Amino acid sequence: MPKTQYCRSVWLENLYTEGDLVRMVAILAFVAVSLMITAYALGTQTAPFYPLIYCIPIILISLWFPRQGIKVTALLVAGFLLINLYFSMGGTPVDPVSSVLYASIFFWMLGATSLFTRNVNLAVSRYRKLIEDADDARFLCDAGTLRILAVNQRCAEIFGYEPYELIGVPPETLWGDEAERSSFAEAMGREGYVANLEQTFISKGGEANEVLLSGRTLLPDNILECSLVNIGHLRNERDLLLRSNGRLQRLIYQSHDLIFMQDLHGRFVHFYWLLAAENGIDPSAMIGKTVDALLPPEAAEHHCSRLCEVVETRATISYELTCGINGSARVLSMTLGPMSGSDGGLVGVVGTARDITETKQQKLACMQLEWEIDQWKEFITTAAHELRTPLQPIIGYLRLMLDDPEYYALNDEACRLLGLCLESSSHECEVVDKMLELSLLAMEHVELQISDVAARPLIESVIADGGYDRDAVIENEVPEGLHIRGDRDRLHQVLESLISNAVKYNKPPRKVWIRYTGSNQNHYIMVIDNGIGIPADVMDSIFRPFYIGDGSQLNRECGRLGLGLSIAKKYIRMHGGDISVTSDLGAGSTFTVRISKEV
Numbered sequence: 001m002p003k004t005q006y007c008r009s010v011w012l013e014n015l016y017t018e019g020d021l022v023r024m025v026a027i028l029a030f031v032a033v034s035l036m037i038t039a040y041a042l043g044t045q046t047a048p049f050y051p052l053i054y055c056i057p058i059i060l061i062s063l064w065f066p067r068q069g070i071k072v073t074a075l076l077v078a079g080f081l082l083i084n085l086y087f088s089m090g091g092t093p094v095d096p097v098s099s100v101l102y103a104s105i106f107f108w109m110l111g112a113t114s115l116f117t118r119n120v121n122l123a124v125s126r127y128r129k130l131i132e133d134a135d136d137a138r139f140l141c142d143a144g145t146l147r148i149l150a151v152n153q154r155c156a157e158i159f160g161y162e163p164y165e166l167i168g169v170p171p172e173t174l175w176g177d178e179a180e181r182s183s184f185a186e187a188m189g190r191e192g193y194v195a196n197l198e199q200t201f202i203s204k205g206g207e208a209n210e211v212l213l214s215g216r217t218l219l220p221d222n223i224l225e226c227s228l229v230n231i232g233h234l235r236n237e238r239d240l241l242l243r244s245n246g247r248l249q250r251l252i253y254q255s256h257d258l259i260f261m262q263d264l265h266g267r268f269v270h271f272y273w274l275l276a277a278e279n280g281i282d283p284s285a286m287i288g289k290t291v292d293a294l295l296p297p298e299a300a301e302h303h304c305s306r307l308c309e310v311v312e313t314r315a316t317i318s319y320e321l322t323c324g325i326n327g328s329a330r331v332l333s334m335t336l337g338p339m340s341g342s343d344g345g346l347v348g349v350v351g352t353a354r355d356i357t358e359t360k361q362q363k364l365a366c367m368q369l370e371w372e373i374d375q376w377k378e379f380i381t382t383a384a385h386e387l388r389t390p391l392q393p394i395i396g397y398l399r400l401m402l403d404d405p406e407y408y409a410l411n412d413e414a415c416r417l418l419g420l421c422l423e424s425s426s427h428e429c430e431v432v433d434k435m436l437e438l439s440l441l442a443m444e445h446v447e448l449q450i451s452d453v454a455a456r457p458l459i460e461s462v463i464a465d466g467g468y469d470r471d472a473v474i475e476n477e478v479p480e481g482l483h484i485r486g487d488r489d490r491l492h493q494v495l496e497s498l499i500s501n502a503v504k505y506n507k508p509p510r511k512v513w514i515r516y517t518g519s520n521q522n523h524y525i526m527v528i529d530n531g532i533g534i535p536a537d538v539m540d541s542i543f544r545p546f547y548i549g550d551g552s553q554l555n556r557e558c559g560r561l562g563l564g565l566s567i568a569k570k571y572i573r574m575h576g577g578d579i580s581v582t583s584d585l586g587a588g589s590t591f592t593v594r595i596s597k598e599v
Contacts, residue, residue, distance in 0.1 A: 271287060
């Protein structure tokens with residue numbers, strides 16, 4: 001790695017902490033005092049041993065910033081000699097031999113102190129606080145022996161140890177594979193940097209943990225700073241995905257919809273319809289055939305044109321198709337979407353067809369559909385209540401056991417596992433609460449408690465409660481004394497959702513601005529970020545329930561369910577307002593909350 005690039009990466013990794021800045025100020029102060037004392041001593045011909053004061057900044061720079069020692073010492077010597085030269089030219093008697101001798105002593109002092117500071121323990125002490133305060137799993141080890149010198153709590157938990165138990169542990173204890181350890185050591189010796197190297201570490205209980213190991217050399221201390229990412233949980237996620245896939249297949253087999261897949265040539269590669277036998281269709285016979293074998297020519301041509309549209313645009317489309325099946329006229333609601341292979345390339349189209357003939361012909365079907373929707377809302381509410389009821393005692397008992405592990409004879413590993421259970425249970429409880437809240441909003445069972453709300457203190461409480469100012473620089477520019485008519489709790493939840501998203505979908509340097517403007521009839525509160533932005537094609541989708549910005553599945557690790565913005569918009573509309581958004585992709589987004597001044 002080039003030297004300039006390495007130095008830049010060192011600064012970006014926060015090796016200069018607030019404590020380092022204080023040390024720099026102290027060194028500069030001693031340098032200034034040394035030069036001033038030199039000038040004073042030569043001018044008054046007093047204090048013959050004044051050059052010894054120079055040893056203080058030299059010793060400090062060698063201890064705290066050894067890589068800058070030669071530069072600072074050279075500057076000190078240059079200042080010392082220049083002051084001596086200045087007074088010598090002014091007629092003050094100055095012994096040049098003594099001046100040169102003192103300059104040599106300064107450099108000798110630097111060399112002696114530098115050799116002393118090369119001690120590993122001193123070097124580790126400079127980085128230990130940085131390692132212990134890191135948010136990710138990190139440790140320091142000796143570049144030659146790979147013995148651990150310092151480790152933080154998060155890293156020790158991966159191995160099942162306490163941090164102090166890992167200090168001095170030989171590499172054979174942790175590395176499960178000698179070849180992997182050798183490859184890591186060779187890469188570090190060759191490049192000085194390794195990123196996301198797959199390694200197998202052995203925990204205290206003897207279990208093998210798969211991790212991604214990254215490391216870099218801290219020069220000139222001959223120490224390796226390493227970080228770990230535990231990827232063993234990915235196996236659990238894979239098992240969860242397989243179970244979810246099984247549930248999806250059961251759902252498909254119970255659905256009355258026609259579900260099919262076609263390749264790029266229009267041939268069926270999957271065909272399932274629960275009502276196929278009633279309509280005189282053999283699903284297995286449809287495999288390998290085109291839609292001409294199922295639909296009349298005109299309807300088949302229409303479907304093929306829509307299939308080509310999906311292939312060209314790679315977008316999901318919906319349309320209605322009128323056709324004859326088994327001698328009877330049908331109206332089908334069709335949905336087609338692109339199907340990707342394991343390499344990400346397009347391999348075909350997946351689609352569903354729902355018979356909506358009766359829905360189109362009879363008004364009763366519409367009434368039935370409304371009744372089913374109401375039943376579904378009631379079901380969500382009931383399900384949320386039923387799910388929440390057993391979660392509460394589980395969470396209570398887990399907290400009771402974790403509050404007094406000694407009473408229940410729990411070891412550290414059991415506490416860790418119970419902590420994971422408590423975290424998952426709490427997350428599931430939050431999900432259920434949001435589902436319940438959304439269902440209550442849908443059924444209009446929420447009443448607003450209107451009062452005068454101080455806007456700026458409300459925003460400050462949102463920022464403080466969520467700890468968002470720890471992750472981003474937040475500028476609250478809402479004026480003091482501004483009051484808004486509304487439900488304080490609901491407005492708190494709306495602002496929390498917007499500020500949370502502004503911080504979560506941001507990028508360094510993370511900045512969020514909260515601004516206000518008003519008109520004769522409305523208040524406008526704007527939450528602005530410099531984040532990743534929102535693509536134009538999904539701008540209208542972000543307020544839909546269960547929509548997640550990156551299009552991924554429900555993310556259990558991050559706790560995302562896609563309900564925050566949907567609930568926020570419903571609450572603002574209950575206040576007679578709305579939420580709008582503008583965004584520049586890659587530059588940031590602006591969410592504007594409009595609230596009527598008379599609610």
